[in-house]
Amino acid sequence: xxxxxxxxxxxxxxxxxxxxxxxxxxxxxxxxxxxxxxxxxxxxxxxxxxxxxxxxxxxxxxxxxxxxxxxxxxxxxxxxxxxxxxxxxxxxxxxxxxxxxxxxxxxxxxxxxxxxxxxxxxxxxxxxxxxxxxxxxxxxxxxxxxxxxxxxxxxxxxxxxxxxxxxxxxxxxxxxxxxxxxxxxxxxxxxxxxxxxxxxxxxxxxxxxxxxxxxxxxxxxxxxxxxxxxxxxxxxxxxxxxxxxxxxxxxxxxxxxxxxxxxxxxxxxxxxxxxxxxxxxxxx
Amino acid sequence: xxxxxxxxxxxxxxxxxxxxxxxxxxxxxxxxxxxxxxxxxxxxxxxxxxxxxxxxxxxxxxxxxxxxxxxxxxxxxxxxxxxxxxxxxxxxxxxxxxxxxxxxxxxxxxxxxxxxxxxxxxxxxxxxxxxxxxxxxxxxxxxxxxxxxxxxxxxxxxxxxxxxxxxxxxxxxxxxxxxxxxxxxxxxxxxxxxxxxxxxxxxxxxxxxxxxxxxxxxxxxxxxxxxxxxxxxxxxxxxxxxxxxxxxxxxxxxxxxxxxxxxxxxxxxxxxxxxxxxxxxxxxxxxxxxxxxxxxxxxxxxxxxx
Amino acid sequence: xxxxxxxxxxxxxxxxxxxxxxxxxxxxxxxxxxxxxxxxxxxxxxxxxxxxxxxxxxxxxxxxxxxxxxxxxxxxxxxxxxxxxxxxxxxxxxxxxxxxxxxxxxxxxxxxxxxxxxxxxxxxxxxxxxxxxxxxxxxxxxxxxxxxxxxxxxxxxxxxxxxxxxxxxxxxxxxxxxxxxxxxxxxxxxxxxxxxxxxxxxxxxxxxxxxxxxxxxxxxxxxxxxxxxxxxxxxxxxxxxxxxxxxxxxxxxxxxxxxxxxxxxxxxxxxxxxxxxxxxxxxxxxxxxxxxxxxxxxxxxxxxxxxxxxxxxxxxxxxxxxxxxxx
Numbered sequence: 077x078x079x080x081x082x083x084x085x086x087x088x089x090x091x092x093x094x095x096x097x098x099x100x101x102x103x104x105x106x107x108x109x110x111x112x113x114x115x116x117x118x119x120x121x122x123x124x125x126x127x128x129x130x131x132x133x134x135x136x137x138x139x140x141x142x143x144x145x146x147x148x149x150x151x152x153x154x155x156x157x158x159x160x161x162x163x164x165x166x167x168x169x170x171x172x173x174x175x176x177x178x179x180x181x182x183x184x185x186x187x188x189x190x191x192x193x194x195x196x197x198x199x200x201x202x203x204x205x206x207x208x209x210x211x212x213x214x215x216x217x218x219x220x221x222x223x224x225x226x227x228x229x230x231x232x233x234x235x236x237x238x239x240x241x242x243x244x245x246x247x248x249x250x251x252x253x254x255x256x257x258x259x260x261x262x263x264x265x266x267x268x269x270x271x272x273x274x275x276x277x278x279x280x281x282x283x284x285x286x287x288x289x290x291x292x293x294x295x296x297x298x299x300x301x302x303x304x305x306x307x308x309x310x311x312x313x314x315x316x317x318x319x320x321x322x323x324x325x326x327x328x329x330x331x332x333x334x335x336x337x338x339x340x341x342x343x344x345x346x347x348x349x350x351x352x353x354x355x356x357x358x359x360x
Numbered sequence: 361x362x363x364x365x366x367x368x369x370x371x372x373x374x375x376x377x378x379x380x381x382x383x384x385x386x387x388x389x390x391x392x393x394x395x396x397x398x399x400x401x402x403x404x405x406x407x408x409x410x411x412x413x414x415x416x417x418x419x420x421x422x423x424x425x426x427x428x429x430x431x432x433x434x435x436x437x438x439x440x441x442x443x444x445x446x447x448x449x450x451x452x453x454x455x456x457x458x459x460x461x462x463x464x465x466x467x468x469x470x471x472x473x474x475x476x477x478x479x480x481x482x483x484x485x486x487x488x489x490x491x492x493x494x495x496x497x498x499x500x501x502x503x504x505x506x507x508x509x510x511x512x513x514x515x516x517x518x519x520x521x522x523x524x525x526x527x528x529x530x531x532x533x534x535x536x537x538x539x540x541x542x543x544x545x546x547x548x549x550x551x552x553x554x555x556x557x558x559x560x561x562x563x564x565x566x567x568x569x570x571x572x573x574x575x576x577x578x579x580x581x582x583x584x585x586x587x588x589x590x591x592x593x594x595x596x597x598x599x600x601x602x603x604x605x606x607x608x609x610x611x612x613x614x615x616x617x618x619x620x621x622x623x624x625x626x627x628x629x630x631x632x633x634x635x636x637x638x639x640x641x642x643x644x645x646x647x648x649x650x651x652x653x654x655x656x657x658x659x660x661x662x663x664x665x666x
Numbered sequence: 667x668x669x670x671x672x673x674x675x676x677x678x679x680x681x682x683x684x685x686x687x688x689x690x691x692x693x694x695x696x697x698x699x700x701x702x703x704x705x706x707x708x709x710x711x712x713x714x715x716x717x718x719x720x721x722x723x724x725x726x727x728x729x730x731x732x733x734x735x736x737x738x739x740x741x742x743x744x745x746x747x748x749x750x751x752x753x754x755x756x757x758x759x760x761x762x763x764x765x766x767x768x769x770x771x772x773x774x775x776x777x778x779x780x781x782x783x784x785x786x787x788x789x790x791x792x793x794x795x796x797x798x799x800x801x802x803x804x805x806x807x808x809x810x811x812x813x814x815x816x817x818x819x820x821x822x823x824x825x826x827x828x829x830x831x832x833x834x835x836x837x838x839x840x841x842x843x844x845x846x847x848x849x850x851x852x853x854x855x856x857x858x859x860x861x862x863x864x865x866x867x868x869x870x871x872x873x874x875x876x877x878x879x880x881x882x883x884x885x886x887x888x889x890x891x892x893x894x895x896x897x898x899x900x901x902x903x904x905x906x907x908x909x910x911x912x913x914x915x916x917x918x919x920x921x922x923x924x925x926x927x928x929x930x931x932x933x934x935x936x937x938x939x940x941x942x943x944x945x946x947x948x949x950x951x952x953x954x955x956x957x958x959x960x961x962x963x964x965x966x967x968x969x970x971x972x973x974x975x976x977x978x979x980x981x982x983x984x985x986x987x988x989x990x991x992x993x
Contacts (some may be wrong), residue, residue: 545942
């Protein structure tokens, strides 16, 4: 195990992009974890009004400035990391939990089961994801929980596709035939051989999807369909800040920069993971 | 008879597309195979002749189009998968490419224990002795496939196949992915195991010299049919079918170039009429071109050799 | 006479996480025009890496030239600028590979691919030739490799051809630049034995008719015996024996060559049981000291573990790298 870990580090360290991805993701996760204890103005998290300090430019007291009701933007951006990360991870995990079992079943069993699953998947994939999500939120009502439900509903088909193609290629591997010759049942083959060997590309996709989900939630927030103020959500913050551009630029810039950093970080991490998890690069 | 199969057929239907009509490809076209307890039958032929398909038919890994298979005297032709599972313990398969036949995520110990667990046996203690039997020391238990050489991986595959004490081993080109110096080691190991355990071998290979070393009987396949069958020394020492003669003549010998035979095996989707070998046969006559494909009689399927 | 190809103390390493693999460990080899050389050895012996080195086809990184020289027609291949290298590839040295299917583009017709190869060679030599002339030349090349009905063949796509035909097409394309040296890396390994015999006969015929120099890489001594007058045996990155093929087969000098010959089952001699060589190929990251074969050798002594044997002339015309090979 020690060797594997060192090999992973070595592969990552060869790529500046992967290292940057890790640095960004680790920083954002750290901020999300310890946020409530390090923010300079903890009482600004839940909202409130301090009109005397509204729209202050960045200063020693307010590193990122303040917003239109005088709340500290640094505080709200840090707490926003918590919201975005939680929502991004929850969406990705739920979508994978729905999509992966369906995809592996489709790939392994084939026939009418596969047809049914894949056509349903096609149905969902034929509508642009964000548009479908907007329609769903419009039907369910705006709010962060409904935004998450809508995004999970548009997200799972991607996992079906990936898991199915992976299961399909693994199904024809001789070691699956060897398991059948040994008398293994379909369930055992699935659990012991197909699933563990399909994980690598799924993990890569999940890493990249967390970034995309953060972006999607921010988009819904921006459109007023996701988190509502005063919840400190990056998209919702930009939505309001838009009205204060370009004069009060710091209001939009800092939440925007955090969205950018988070999405970039998870994408680069995904690329790095692909290199590590590729069994070919294991030969070193 | 340990294994007795008659009239085995496997046809694949290719689906019609916008550019191609649907057709039927006969990968195996009427093959009889018999293998006695402890016997060794070689199955030789070039790629696409149907020898690997035949192996998978016999193991019931792919559905039969026609024919009947008796294993240990029992008709397994129509057994459902669940009823087949306990029988699988006694008929095992060794693949050509040991690297692909091992799950990359399982250690050697897990690989060899897997069949024991599936059949409800306690693998403890058995795994190490199985590895010892195939010549691998105990410190291999916790290694992973990518840490092993090709020969070592094939030994692990053999240990896995032996775990359930099979009576029949179907070996699909077991040494063709290995280096010659390692091939000889693995063949020695297989010969020893066969003698000790009284195993029967169905040994598939394109390498005639290896088959001659390992087997007592041999069947030569061409385009889904057995064209010649008999004791190895008779068939490979004194071939009667023109195809067997061509095959033997083509093998490059140390010190002498092979003899060149014209043409290549035809596409099984569009087999020639008459004897399937006639377009390449130097002695083909009218009957070979237009008559029905010759049946296997007295060990040879040729209009002229009978 | 200067040799066509001269390799001197060539060392190549592959850098990786687990350390550096010393894949070629001081290769000395000379080829005169018209030679037919077979390179035989088992997987990992470096024979394919050596073949690719002639055209600098080993990707770097991980490959790294540690030392040595490769001179082709007296020109230093390792120091060639890219333009010279392109002119060398295909025009002076052509190469064919094990798997003909993966060396043809499945989307393009044979005709298009051959014309591209011909015109590519033309542009490297500063010639220009209209498309129909290139097509006529392609047809001539196809007939040179024994493929008739050129118009139909040129219009077809790779998947419509059999394995043997694809390899013939690749040989025809290799001839497009009228090369001096043909490097064939396991050219018949993916083919059936009857087709293998045909392709080997074709290669032998082309060598004779065109005065080609041949370097044939194979794991199969039988294949090499069919096409090559001279053979070098490689083991773990070293040339261990270099001899006329007939002499090598009749009387191998190096213990590894002996082991290799004893391991090959002979079709006509079923009474002789092939014997394997005990042990396996050593790790090239931590090769054994001294002679790399000594851990598997039944004649190894303390000297073999201490000192790497140099290639020396044991019998006139034959060299061997072994402390104990007697003349």
